[in-house]
Each structure stands twice: as structure tokens, then as C-alpha cells.
Amino acid sequence: MSVRIAYFDCFSGISGDMCLGALVAAGWPFERLESLPRRLGLEGVRVTSEPARRGPFAALRVVVAVERDQPHRHLRDVLAALDSGDLEPAARERARAVFTRLATAEAAVHGTSVEKVHFHEVGAADALVDVVGAIEGLEALGVQSVYASPPRLGGGTVESEHGPIPVPAPATVELLRGAPVELGPIPAELTTPTGAALLATLVQDWAGPPAFRLERVGVGVGTRDPKRRHARSEGVAQRAARPDRGGRCGCSEPAARRRPRDRSRRREPPGDRGPGAAAPRSGGAGCHDGPDRDEEGAARRVAHGDRRGPRRGRSRGPAPDRHIVPWRPTALR
Numbered sequence: 001m002s003v004r005i006a007y008f009d010c011f012s013g014i015s016g017d018m019c020l021g022a023l024v025a026a027g028w029p030f031e032r033l034e035s036l037p038r039r040l041g042l043e044g045v046r047v048t049s050e051p052a053r054r055g056p057f058a059a060l061r062v063v064v065a066v067e068r069d070q071p072h073r074h075l076r077d078v079l080a081a082l083d084s085g086d087l088e089p090a091a092r093e094r095a096r097a098v099f100t101r102l103a104t105a106e107a108a109v110h111g112t113s114v115e116k117v118h119f120h121e122v123g124a125a126d127a128l129v130d131v132v133g134a135i136e137g138l139e140a141l142g143v144q145s146v147y148a149s150p151p152r153l154g155g156g157t158v159e160s161e162h163g164p165i166p167v168p169a170p171a172t173v174e175l176l177r178g179a180p181v182e183l184g185p186i187p188a189e190l191t192t193p194t195g196a197a198l199l200a201t202l203v204q205d206w207a208g209p210p211a212f213r214l215e216r217v218g219v220g221v222g223t224r225d226p227k228r229r230h231a232r233s234e235g236v237a238q239r240a241a242r243p244d245r246g247g248r249c250g251c252s253e254p255a256a257r258r259r260p261r262d263r264s265r266r267r268e269p270p271g272d273r274g275p276g277a278a279a280p281r282s283g284g285a286g287c288h289d290g291p292d293r294d295e296e297g298a299a300r301r302v303a304h305g306d307r308r309g310p311r312r313g314r315s316r317g318p319a320p321d322r323h324i325v326p327w328r329p330t331a332l333r
Helices: 016-025 030-034 075-084 089-110 125-140 170-175 193-202
Strands: 003-009 045-054 057-066 145-148 157-160 163-166 213-220 232-239
Touching (some): 016 045, 016 057, 016 213, 030 045, 045 125, 057 125, 075 089, 075 125, 089 125, 089 170, 089 193, 170 193
Parallel strands (some): 003 145, 057 213
Antiparallel strands (some): 213 232
């Protein structure tokens, strides 16, 4: 029996719109996402998609346009919108879990109760589309388990209605408590509270998936273009029931056919050694020597989130202690 997994490579952070773009690029029909504002009863909200580029690479950008003012919403208002929306029960349950986690994190950082928390841009109409869309996209692609690489958080400060706040935002830090993360590499917000809430609620394993057969790859980007690789990719793979853990390759080539390592070769210094075999960014079946780490570098690793070489002898830390929403995909109407 095989298990279909989704792997979020968050090498440049994650946000709701980046996630939507990646899922649509991976094969989720855009028409389903386009109808989501209507199914949620959100007036004055429109979803569009457009091709985008970050450096030399093609990607997809999803834009949630809010064409009229939206009220600040308390958690009860968000949950009411989900309950009254035209959603599958499983998708509604997971969306409720994501927003409840968001409200709990906001309450913790502001020193108040969950009932008194009102969402700012996080709880606006675009966040409802981001969260529900991401969940429905995973359902539609038949995903049964979700994995992710440690998200990069960024740095510096951003403006909010409370004034300048540090990056990562306090709510993002609270949401990813116990999860492996990386700071930087640029002074900007790379992981948003919405993206952090999706990861914290849906990811079932931060250690990385075992060997798998890569089926689809989608690359989604956000609104910011810092003139560096700033995209988020999502791979949909079919994990074998008894995967080969001996290989590092994410392609479909059996491990037995790969050329054995020449152990007589001189051991190279860690800085000169390539990061190992990887699946190309375009989703092809072959292997290459690994990503170029220049700013306008070539394809990066999709099969594994580890950009610093083989993982032998290195731990990503303890698994986070948090509640995970069981993932049981259901057919969408």
C-alpha cells in the first residue's frame, strides 16, 4: 500500500498565497480556488492567478484581491464563516483548527484571552481564502501526510497597526514553538503567521520524508521580489509502503541502479563537497549534482529540505509537542 505525501520546501519561508500558488502549480484546478470566496460568503473578494518569475525560474502567483473594506474579526466570527460556508466537513474541521491555533498564539503574545483576540490582516478575508484554499488543495491532490523543511523566518522589522514589530512576528514565533526553524537570510518577513499556522497544524513530521517517488512539483511565490530566489515549492509524491531508506535521491530511479560510491576517492573538505543527489526543480526523473548556492543559482533540492549536505550525525532536534489534526482526505464536491 502506498501513501501520498506533500513536502513543503520552505527555503524562503511560507505564506498563505505562496502555498496556494504552489498547490495550483502542482495540479489543483484553479477553478475550485476561484470559487472559494463565493462559497465562504465573502463579498468583494476575488482570486486570480498569474505566471511569475523569481530570478531565472518560472513560478505561479495567486492573488487574493480584497476590493472593499473588511471588518476585523474575532475568532467566533471566523468560525461562523467557516460553519456557514460551502465546505467539506473535513476541510472545515482543519480550517477551524488552524484559526483556533492562530487565536491561541495571538492571545499568548498579547496577554489576553482567546475570546478577546481580534484578527488584523491575519483574520481578514484573504486569510480565510488562504487557509481554506490550502486545505482544500491538499485534499484535492489526495495528500495523506504532510512534511516540511525548517522554514526560514527572515529578520528585521515590519510595520503594523501597533507600530514596528520584530521579524519573525511574535505570533509566528509562538506558532512555531518547538519546530525547527532558520533565521534570515534577508531583513524581511519570509514566514507569515498564516503560513506558520498552516505548518504548525498540518505538518506531521519535521524530520523529512523517507525515500519517495516524485510525482508533481509546484512553485509558488508571494508579492515580494527581493531580487533573490524567493519562492516556495510543494512536491506531491507517492511514498512506497516499504521505502528504500538507503538512497538520497528523490527521483524514480531504483537505488540498485545507481552507480555505487567510489570509496577510494580522496575525502573532500565539507565546504567542497556537493550536497548530494536531488530531484530537479522542474520535476524531471533524473538526478543532478545538487543546487548552486549563488543568488541566481540553478535548481535546488526538492526531494529533501536539507541544503547543507548529508544528514548523517546531525539532528533536527526534538519533535514538537503539539496536537496534530489527523489527515484523512475526502473527495471534494
